[in-house]
Amino acid sequence: MLGCLEEPRGKIAIAVYLAVANGFLLLIYKGPLYQVAVRACFLGFTFGCxxxxxxxxxxxxxxxxxxxxxxxxxxxxxxxxxxxNPRSLSLDSFLLNHSLEYRVAAASSWVEFIVEKLLIPDLKQLRWLSLAGLLMVLFGEGLRKAAMLTAGSNFNHIVQNEKAQSHVLVTSGVYSWCRHPSYVGWFCWSMGTQVLLCNPVCVLAYTLASWRFFRERIEEEEISLIHFFGEEYVEYKRRVHSGLPFITGIRVGS
Incomplete structure (x- = not known):
C-alpha cells in the first residue's frame, strides 16, 4: 500500500481524489457546512487509508x-x-485545532515513529505491545463516548462558567465509577496511541503532559461545578474518585 502511494501514479490519484471531492463538496455546501464537509471528508479519507x-x-x-x-x-x-448537544456544535467540536501543544504532540509522535522505524525497525514490530495499545485506545474511546452520551446536553468541550437552566449534576452510569470519565477516557486513549506505535519517548511525554493538563483542567472545572451545585457536588466529590491517578481535584473543606 505505501509502495503504491509513493509511486507517481499513486500521488496523482490521491491529488485527483482530493480535488474532485473538494470540488463536489464546494458545489453542494456553502459557508460553514462546506468547512464541516471538508473536515469530515479528510477524516474519512484518512480512516480509509x-x-x-x-x-x-x-x-x-x-x-x-x-x-x-x-x-x-x-x-x-x-x-x-x-x-x-447540537447547540454547542461548531468546527471546534472536531478538536482538530485543540491547541498548538496538541498538534506538536501529534507531529512528534509521527517523527519518533519514522525515526525509530528507520534506526530500530524491530522495535516497531512488537505486535503484542501494539495490540495492548490498541486495546487501550478502544477502551479509552469507548469510555469517553459513553461519558458524553451519559452526560447528554450537560457535556461541553469548553468549561462552562455560567450554569444553564438545563444543567444538572450527572452521577449515574460511568459517572458513578469516576467523576471525570471523559478525561479518563481521553487520557487512556492518548497513551494507548503511543503504546500502539511502540513510541517509548512519546509514551512518557504523553503521560506527563496529559496528566498535567487534566490536573489543571479538573481543578478549573470543579470550581465551576461547586459554584453550580454546592454541597451536592462536594458530597459527590467525597464519594467518587476523579478517575485519574494522584489527581484529587480542587480542595474543599472537610
Whole structure:
C-alpha cells in the first residue's frame, strides 16, 4: 500500500481524489457546512487509508491502526456532540485545532515513529505491545463516548462558567465509577496511541503532559461545578474518585 502511494501514479490519484471531492463538496455546501464537509471528508479519507494499510502486506500495519484510531476519534467527537448537544456544535467540536501543544504532540509522535522505524525497525514490530495499545485506545474511546452520551446536553468541550437552566449534576452510569470519565477516557486513549506505535519517548511525554493538563483542567472545572451545585457536588466529590491517578481535584473543606 505505501509502495503504491509513493509511486507517481499513486500521488496523482490521491491529488485527483482530493480535488474532485473538494470540488463536489464546494458545489453542494456553502459557508460553514462546506468547512464541516471538508473536515469530515479528510477524516474519512484518512480512516480509509489507515484501513488499507492495516490489512495490507506491509510493516506499517500498526501505523495504519493509529491512522484509523486518530481519524475516528476526531470524527466521533463531532458526531456525538451533534447528537447530544447540537447547540454547542461548531468546527471546534472536531478538536482538530485543540491547541498548538496538541498538534506538536501529534507531529512528534509521527517523527519518533519514522525515526525509530528507520534506526530500530524491530522495535516497531512488537505486535503484542501494539495490540495492548490498541486495546487501550478502544477502551479509552469507548469510555469517553459513553461519558458524553451519559452526560447528554450537560457535556461541553469548553468549561462552562455560567450554569444553564438545563444543567444538572450527572452521577449515574460511568459517572458513578469516576467523576471525570471523559478525561479518563481521553487520557487512556492518548497513551494507548503511543503504546500502539511502540513510541517509548512519546509514551512518557504523553503521560506527563496529559496528566498535567487534566490536573489543571479538573481543578478549573470543579470550581465551576461547586459554584453550580454546592454541597451536592462536594458530597459527590467525597464519594467518587476523579478517575485519574494522584489527581484529587480542587480542595474543599472537610
Amino acid at each position: 489507515g484501513l488499507l494499510i492495516s490489512v495490507g502486506q506491509t510493516t506499517w500495519t500498526h501505523f495504519g491502526w493509529y491512522m484509523c484510531s486518530l481519524s475516528f476519534f476526531h470524527y466521533s467527537e463531532y458526531l456525538v456532540t451533534a447528537i447530544i
